[in-house]
Amino acid sequence: MMIGLRAVAGWLPPGYSPRDTGVAGPWDQAAGFSTRLFSARQGDAAVMLTGIGYGIPKEQFGAIAAQVLAKIPDLPTAAPPPVSDSDKEEPPRDPCSLVTAAEAEQVLGKLVVPPYRSRTSTSMASSNGGSCSYRTPKHRVLVLSPSWEGGKLQLKMASITSQLTAKILGGTAEADTLEGPWDQVAGGPGGEVYFLKGDALLSVQYKTSSTDVAGAVALARTALGKF
Structure with a gap:
C-alpha cells in the first residue's frame, strides 16, 4: 500500500478557528475533517495536511503535523510587499x-x-x-x-x-x-x-x-x- 501526503505550513490570521476535535499534540485547535484532510494551528502557525490515496488515521495525521510544526521558525513572518501605492500603510x-x-x-x-x-x-x-x-x-x-x-x-x-x-x-x-x-x-x-x-x-x-x-x-x- 502506498500513501501520498501533501503538507502546507504557514501563517494564519488571528481569530482563525477550526473546530476542535481533541486531537492530541501541541495544538491550540485541530480539526480532522475526514480521513484525508487535517488542519491544526499553534498560535499563528498553521499546518494543513491532505492525504492522497487511502485514508489516514487522525492520530497519524496529528503526529505528522507536529513534525511539520517543529520545522516552522518561531519568528515573525514578513508581510508581502504592497502591490500598489494604495496598499501602502502610513x-x-x-x-x-x-x-x-x-x-x-x-x-x-x-x-x-x-x-x-x-x-x-x-x-x-x-x-x-x-x-x-x-x-x-x-x-x-x-x-x-x-x-x-x-x-x-x-x-x-x-x-x-x-x-x-x-x-x-x-x-x-x-x-x-x-x-x-x-x-x-x-x-x-x-x-x-x-x-x-x-x-x-x-x-x-x-x-x-x-x-x-x-x-x-x-x-x-x-x-x-x-x-
Missing part, C-alpha cells in the same frame, strides 16, 4: 509606542522578539505597518491595531460583522459593560476586542496569544492611556 503614529515590551511581558510573559510593527490586523512584520505584534514562545502572538480616526464607523461595521458571525457559529458578540478609559467596548467570536475612545478605536486580537480576554483588557487599559 499610520500617523507608531503603534508600538502604546505598549512597551516590559508592559506587555507583565501580561503575556517573556517576548521572543521585541514588539514589532506588522501589517494592519495581522502579525506579519511590516516596517510601516499599522499594527504592533507581541510574540511569545510557541508562535503565540497578540496584535494591537489602533485607528486614530473613523473609529465609530469602524466599530459599527465590526459589530455588525461580529453579530452575523456569532449567529452562524453560535458565539457571542454582545457589547460589554467594562469600565475603563474608553467610551465603548465590544467583541466577537473571532478573538478580538474593540475599544472606542472618542473617534479613535483600538482592536486587540488575543485568540492566538498567550493570554485571555482579561489580559487583552489589561493591555487595552495601558494602550488607551497613551492615546
